[in-house]
Amino acid sequence: MINIETPTYYTATRKYDLSFPSLEADIDADVVVIGGGFSGINTALELAEKGITNIVVLEGRYLGFGGTGRNGGQIMAGIGHDLEKIKKDVGEDGLRRIFEISDTGADIIKARIKKYDIDADFQHGYGYMGFNARQAKTLRTWEKEFKSLGSGHEIRYLEGADVRQIIGTDAYHCGLLHMGGGHVHSLNLLLGEAKALAGHGVRIFEYSPALEVRYGERITVRTGKGSVRAAKLLWACDSFLNKLEPELHKTTVNTYAFQLMTEPLSDELIQRISPIRGAYSDIRPIIDYYRVTRENRLLFGAATPFIEHIPLDLKAWNRNLMLKIFPYLKDVKIDLAWGGPMACSPNLFPQIGTLPDRPNAFFVQGYSGFGVTPSHIICKVLAEGMHEGSDRFDLIRSVRRIRVVGKDRFRPVLLTAGKTWHQISGYWNGRR
DSSP, X not given: OOOXXXXXXXXXXXXXXXOOOOOOSEEEEXXXXXXXXXXXXXXXXXXXXXXXOXXXXXXXXXXXXXXXXXXXXXXXXXXXXXXXXXXXXXXXHHHHHHHHHTTOHHHHHHHHHHHHTOOOOOEEEEEEEESSHHHHHHHHXXXXXXXXXXXXXXXXXXXXXXXXXXXXXXXXXXXXXXXXXXXXXXXXXXXHHHHHHHHTTXXXXXXXXXXXXXXXXXXXXXXSSOEEEXXXXXXXXXXXXXXXXXXXXXXXXXXXXXXXXXXXOOHHHHHHXXXXXXXXXXXXXXXXXXXEOTTSOEEEEEOOXXXXXXXXXXXXXXXXXXXXXXXXXXXXXXXXXXXXXXXXXXXXXXXXXXXXXXXXXXXXEOOTTOOHHHHHHHHHHHHHHHHTOOHXXXXXXXXXXXXXXXXXXXXXXXXXXXXXXXXXXXXXXXXX
């Protein structure tokens, strides 16, 4: 098993010295949120900005302990992996509306940073990278689609020697530069948002895991030393749900992703790696993703492409992948390597809505490895639904949740089969 307590790049470079007490009383609220990651904090902040401030956030460990503090920090366009997978649920018009919504994430994050003066190292510049002519065709299509949204940022397809304008490697055949995307220090962004949330008067409790939830007109969440009674509940646990709500547990399955952080590199080497000081990923069904950091490090991440397993040596495993892209980094030391679970939905699209026959119990989960940017989009829509309702909330909640049968007994087998199918189908849809 992976050591979930291992330090990460984010915990090693956090700028906010925030801490919150554990819950040791029985209290009341309008809304109780279970989960102190991007989903829980962002939904609560969206509600607070609408005037709903009698909110309690319960985090089982510390803020950002889950996926929010264990990711690549990529600011990418889009929600989910392939919107065509949900077309049968939302129709052609609905698909276009979701595509339009999906391009708003970077602007939401930038506006949040500006409004609350959050120090999160936001940096523009994203490269979607392709290895072959099939992927080149996909990237050309993406270029047209991105430009159709009227972005004011530079969006440009590159091929051959021109790829070197944005990245220092010969590994790729083509690339799509999107200057509207980029990267961010995820944990500092979350902590800055939590500081803003507390400034609205919202009560946040750390080391206060939910042990029991009793539904009704008023929902009660019991922790080890206290409880919260509220009119509305939000489940925002994602891969750390731990079977506490069976209805949510059955429609996602946890896989794992792993990252490394190099030692600090010279300005010259960083410029060679990334002339745009940006973030990158290939477009295969299961991607490698990486970026440079403000401290001149390279952060490189990936998941196992076919067989679901946890590598015995995370540093060595991730380093081998890094050297396939940047062989000239062979003498660079690796300072840290870490990993963690991420909740995947069968259609690889986030799930939001209310529990069956429980209209005051909301949920959000299943980002499937793409959570930094989509969480800010999805939670804005979710807050609309929790407040007064909205067409956007009704649209996204209409995407079906599909049960993952046998996930508790056969998780590695199911994920291996799913990854293999995902990779094979990539040849047909221009992703391999």
